[in-house]
Amino acid sequence: MEGKKTREEVEKSGMIDTWMKKHRMIYTGATKHPFILSIRDGTVDLEAFKTWLGQDYIFVRAFAPFVASVLIKAWKESDDCSDMEVILSGMASLNDEIAWFKSEATMWGVQLSEVVPQKANQDYCRFLESLMSPDVEYTVAITTFWAIEAVYQASFALCLEDGSKTPAALRETCRRWGNDGFGQYCNSLQKIANRRLGKTPDDVLTKAEVTLLRVLEHEVEFWNMSHGAA
Numbered sequence: 001m002e003g004k005k006t007r008e009e010v011e012k013s014g015m016i017d018t019w020m021k022k023h024r025m026i027y028t029g030a031t032k033h034p035f036i037l038s039i040r041d042g043t044v045d046l047e048a049f050k051t052w053l054g055q056d057y058i059f060v061r062a063f064a065p066f067v068a069s070v071l072i073k074a075w076k077e078s079d080d081c082s083d084m085e086v087i088l089s090g091m092a093s094l095n096d097e098i099a100w101f102k103s104e105a106t107m108w109g110v111q112l113s114e115v116v117p118q119k120a121n122q123d124y125c126r127f128l129e130s131l132m133s134p135d136v137e138y139t140v141a142i143t144t145f146w147a148i149e150a151v152y153q154a155s156f157a158l159c160l161e162d163g164s165k166t167p168a169a170l171r172e173t174c175r176r177w178g179n180d181g182f183g184q185y186c187n188s189l190q191k192i193a194n195r196r197l198g199k200t201p202d203d204v205l206t207k208a209e210v211t212l213l214r215v216l217e218h219e220v221e222f223w224n225m226s227h228g229a230a
Protein backbone atom coordinates (compact mmCIF):
# COMPACT_ATOMS: atom_id res chain seq x y z
CA MET A 1 0.00 0.00 0.00
CA GLU A 2 1.37 3.36 -1.00
CA GLY A 3 -0.45 6.05 0.92
CA LYS A 4 -0.10 9.78 0.53
CA LYS A 5 3.20 10.94 1.99
CA THR A 6 3.01 13.17 5.02
CA ARG A 7 4.54 16.60 4.78
CA GLU A 8 7.36 15.44 7.07
CA GLU A 9 8.21 12.42 4.92
CA VAL A 10 8.31 14.56 1.79
CA GLU A 11 10.64 17.07 3.44
CA LYS A 12 13.18 14.37 4.14
CA SER A 13 13.36 13.04 0.57
CA GLY A 14 12.90 16.41 -1.14
CA MET A 15 9.85 17.87 -2.79
CA ILE A 16 11.46 17.95 -6.26
CA ASP A 17 11.95 14.16 -6.26
CA THR A 18 8.35 13.69 -5.18
CA TRP A 19 7.09 15.94 -7.99
CA MET A 20 9.36 14.31 -10.57
CA LYS A 21 7.83 10.93 -9.73
CA LYS A 22 4.31 12.33 -9.77
CA HIS A 23 4.79 14.13 -13.12
CA ARG A 24 7.10 11.58 -14.78
CA MET A 25 5.18 11.53 -18.08
CA ILE A 26 5.37 15.24 -18.81
CA TYR A 27 9.00 15.40 -17.58
CA THR A 28 9.93 12.60 -19.97
CA GLY A 29 8.02 14.42 -22.73
CA ALA A 30 10.24 17.47 -22.15
CA THR A 31 13.58 15.65 -21.77
CA LYS A 32 13.18 12.86 -24.34
CA HIS A 33 11.45 14.84 -27.04
CA PRO A 34 11.61 13.50 -30.65
CA PHE A 35 13.90 16.43 -31.58
CA ILE A 36 16.42 15.42 -28.89
CA LEU A 37 16.07 11.74 -29.81
CA SER A 38 16.81 12.67 -33.45
CA ILE A 39 20.06 14.36 -32.37
CA ARG A 40 20.92 11.32 -30.29
CA ASP A 41 20.31 8.84 -33.11
CA GLY A 42 22.00 11.04 -35.72
CA THR A 43 18.91 11.52 -37.92
CA VAL A 44 18.43 15.19 -36.97
CA ASP A 45 17.31 17.52 -39.73
CA LEU A 46 19.91 20.31 -39.81
CA GLU A 47 17.29 22.89 -40.81
CA ALA A 48 15.41 21.96 -37.62
CA PHE A 49 18.64 22.43 -35.66
CA LYS A 50 19.16 25.90 -37.18
CA THR A 51 15.57 26.82 -36.30
CA TRP A 52 16.21 25.75 -32.71
CA LEU A 53 19.48 27.74 -32.62
CA GLY A 54 17.88 31.01 -33.74
CA GLN A 55 14.84 30.61 -31.49
CA ASP A 56 16.89 29.63 -28.45
CA TYR A 57 19.10 32.70 -28.85
CA ILE A 58 15.96 34.86 -28.50
CA PHE A 59 14.84 32.77 -25.51
CA VAL A 60 18.19 33.13 -23.73
CA ARG A 61 18.04 36.92 -24.13
CA ALA A 62 14.74 36.85 -22.18
CA PHE A 63 16.02 34.23 -19.76
CA ALA A 64 18.92 36.47 -18.56
CA PRO A 65 16.61 39.16 -17.07
CA PHE A 66 14.52 36.39 -15.49
CA VAL A 67 17.66 35.04 -13.78
CA ALA A 68 18.48 38.61 -12.70
CA SER A 69 15.03 38.78 -11.07
CA VAL A 70 15.74 35.54 -9.20
CA LEU A 71 19.02 37.05 -8.00
CA ILE A 72 17.15 40.07 -6.62
CA LYS A 73 14.67 37.79 -4.81
CA ALA A 74 17.54 35.74 -3.33
CA TRP A 75 19.20 38.90 -2.07
CA LYS A 76 15.96 40.10 -0.45
CA GLU A 77 14.37 36.87 0.74
CA SER A 78 16.92 34.09 1.07
CA ASP A 79 17.94 32.67 4.42
CA ASP A 80 21.24 31.44 2.96
CA CYS A 81 23.75 33.80 1.36
CA SER A 82 25.33 31.06 -0.75
CA ASP A 83 22.15 30.96 -2.91
CA MET A 84 23.16 34.24 -4.50
CA GLU A 85 26.53 32.86 -5.52
CA VAL A 86 24.96 29.88 -7.31
CA ILE A 87 22.54 32.16 -9.17
CA LEU A 88 25.31 34.61 -10.03
CA SER A 89 27.41 31.80 -11.50
CA GLY A 90 24.42 30.94 -13.71
CA MET A 91 24.21 34.54 -14.88
CA ALA A 92 27.92 34.57 -15.66
CA SER A 93 27.55 31.51 -17.89
CA LEU A 94 24.73 33.22 -19.76
CA ASN A 95 27.20 35.89 -20.80
CA ASP A 96 29.33 33.15 -22.34
CA GLU A 97 26.33 31.49 -23.80
CA ILE A 98 25.15 34.56 -25.70
CA ALA A 99 28.62 34.91 -27.25
CA TRP A 100 28.50 31.19 -28.13
CA PHE A 101 25.11 31.55 -29.84
CA LYS A 102 26.51 34.36 -31.98
CA SER A 103 29.55 32.43 -33.17
CA GLU A 104 27.54 29.22 -33.63
CA ALA A 105 24.98 31.11 -35.72
CA THR A 106 27.74 32.52 -37.95
CA MET A 107 29.07 28.99 -38.42
CA TRP A 108 25.67 27.66 -39.50
CA GLY A 109 24.82 30.69 -41.63
CA VAL A 110 21.94 31.75 -39.37
CA GLN A 111 21.30 35.52 -39.38
CA LEU A 112 20.29 36.16 -35.76
CA SER A 113 19.08 39.71 -36.42
CA GLU A 114 16.51 38.29 -38.84
CA VAL A 115 15.11 35.56 -36.59
CA VAL A 116 11.43 36.16 -35.81
CA PRO A 117 10.27 34.62 -32.53
CA GLN A 118 7.64 31.94 -33.10
CA LYS A 119 4.47 31.73 -31.05
CA ALA A 120 5.71 29.04 -28.63
CA ASN A 121 8.81 31.15 -27.97
CA GLN A 122 6.77 34.33 -27.43
CA ASP A 123 4.48 32.48 -25.03
CA TYR A 124 7.43 31.08 -23.08
CA CYS A 125 9.13 34.51 -22.87
CA ARG A 126 5.89 36.14 -21.71
CA PHE A 127 5.56 33.46 -19.02
CA LEU A 128 9.11 34.25 -17.86
CA GLU A 129 8.27 37.93 -17.78
CA SER A 130 5.23 37.29 -15.58
CA LEU A 131 7.52 35.51 -13.11
CA MET A 132 9.84 38.52 -12.86
CA SER A 133 7.20 40.39 -10.84
CA PRO A 134 8.19 41.16 -7.22
CA ASP A 135 4.89 39.50 -6.19
CA VAL A 136 6.24 36.10 -7.21
CA GLU A 137 7.83 34.37 -4.23
CA TYR A 138 11.54 33.47 -4.26
CA THR A 139 10.59 29.81 -3.66
CA VAL A 140 8.41 29.75 -6.80
CA ALA A 141 11.08 31.57 -8.85
CA ILE A 142 14.01 29.35 -7.79
CA THR A 143 11.97 26.18 -8.47
CA THR A 144 11.14 27.50 -11.95
CA PHE A 145 14.78 28.40 -12.57
CA TRP A 146 15.91 24.91 -11.57
CA ALA A 147 13.31 23.28 -13.86
CA ILE A 148 14.31 25.33 -16.92
CA GLU A 149 17.99 24.45 -16.49
CA ALA A 150 17.32 20.82 -15.55
CA VAL A 151 15.32 20.10 -18.72
CA TYR A 152 18.22 21.21 -20.93
CA GLN A 153 20.74 19.36 -18.79
CA ALA A 154 18.83 16.07 -18.94
CA SER A 155 17.99 16.44 -22.64
CA PHE A 156 21.49 17.16 -23.89
CA ALA A 157 23.18 14.72 -21.49
CA LEU A 158 21.13 12.02 -23.22
CA CYS A 159 22.82 12.92 -26.53
CA LEU A 160 26.26 12.32 -24.99
CA GLU A 161 25.58 8.91 -23.42
CA ASP A 162 27.48 5.82 -24.59
CA GLY A 163 25.95 4.47 -27.76
CA SER A 164 24.51 7.81 -28.89
CA LYS A 165 25.13 8.72 -32.54
CA THR A 166 25.10 12.49 -32.13
CA PRO A 167 26.69 14.09 -35.25
CA ALA A 168 30.17 15.53 -34.52
CA ALA A 169 29.00 19.04 -35.49
CA LEU A 170 26.41 19.00 -32.70
CA ARG A 171 28.47 17.48 -29.90
CA GLU A 172 29.72 20.83 -28.65
CA THR A 173 26.14 22.08 -28.38
CA CYS A 174 25.23 18.99 -26.36
CA ARG A 175 28.28 19.41 -24.13
CA ARG A 176 27.27 23.01 -23.34
CA TRP A 177 24.29 21.77 -21.30
CA GLY A 178 25.10 18.07 -20.93
CA ASN A 179 28.52 18.42 -19.24
CA ASP A 180 29.15 17.40 -15.62
CA GLY A 181 29.74 20.96 -14.43
CA PHE A 182 26.34 22.02 -15.67
CA GLY A 183 24.91 18.91 -13.99
CA GLN A 184 26.46 19.93 -10.68
CA TYR A 185 25.14 23.45 -11.06
CA CYS A 186 21.62 22.00 -11.61
CA ASN A 187 22.07 19.90 -8.46
CA SER A 188 22.96 23.05 -6.50
CA LEU A 189 19.80 24.76 -7.77
CA GLN A 190 17.76 21.67 -6.90
CA LYS A 191 19.14 21.68 -3.35
CA ILE A 192 18.17 25.32 -2.91
CA ALA A 193 14.68 24.66 -4.29
CA ASN A 194 14.23 21.63 -2.01
CA ARG A 195 15.36 23.58 1.03
CA ARG A 196 12.90 26.39 0.31
CA LEU A 197 10.02 24.06 -0.63
CA GLY A 198 10.54 22.15 2.62
CA LYS A 199 9.55 25.15 4.69
CA THR A 200 7.05 26.99 2.54
CA PRO A 201 3.31 27.38 3.26
CA ASP A 202 0.94 25.07 1.35
CA ASP A 203 -0.42 27.79 -0.95
CA VAL A 204 3.09 28.70 -2.16
CA LEU A 205 3.90 25.00 -2.52
CA THR A 206 0.91 24.61 -4.84
CA LYS A 207 1.97 27.67 -6.85
CA ALA A 208 5.47 26.22 -7.27
CA GLU A 209 4.09 22.88 -8.47
CA VAL A 210 1.75 24.52 -10.99
CA THR A 211 4.58 26.74 -12.28
CA LEU A 212 6.89 23.74 -12.60
CA LEU A 213 4.28 21.99 -14.76
CA ARG A 214 3.94 25.12 -16.93
CA VAL A 215 7.73 25.05 -17.51
CA LEU A 216 7.58 21.44 -18.68
CA GLU A 217 4.71 22.25 -21.06
CA HIS A 218 6.54 25.27 -22.47
CA GLU A 219 9.68 23.18 -22.99
CA VAL A 220 7.72 20.58 -24.98
CA GLU A 221 6.18 23.35 -27.13
CA PHE A 222 9.64 24.85 -27.60
CA TRP A 223 11.06 21.59 -28.98
CA ASN A 224 7.94 21.21 -31.12
CA MET A 225 8.84 24.44 -32.96
CA SER A 226 11.88 22.74 -34.48
CA HIS A 227 10.49 19.27 -34.76
CA GLY A 228 7.04 18.01 -35.56
CA ALA A 229 4.01 20.07 -34.63
CA ALA A 230 5.31 23.38 -36.06
Ligand SMILES: Cc1ncc(CNC=O)c(N)n1
Pocket: 056, 059, 060, 063, 097, 148, 149, 151, 152, 219, 222
Ligand atom coordinates in the same frame (compact mmCIF):
# COMPACT_ATOMS: atom_id res chain seq x y z
C1 LIG B 1 14.04 26.82 -24.09
C2 LIG B 1 15.25 26.72 -23.22
N1 LIG B 1 15.15 26.15 -22.02
C3 LIG B 1 16.23 26.06 -21.21
C4 LIG B 1 17.46 26.54 -21.61
C5 LIG B 1 18.66 26.39 -20.72
N2 LIG B 1 18.99 27.56 -20.01
C6 LIG B 1 19.88 28.45 -20.46
O1 LIG B 1 20.48 28.36 -21.49
C7 LIG B 1 17.53 27.14 -22.88
N3 LIG B 1 18.67 27.64 -23.38
N4 LIG B 1 16.41 27.19 -23.67
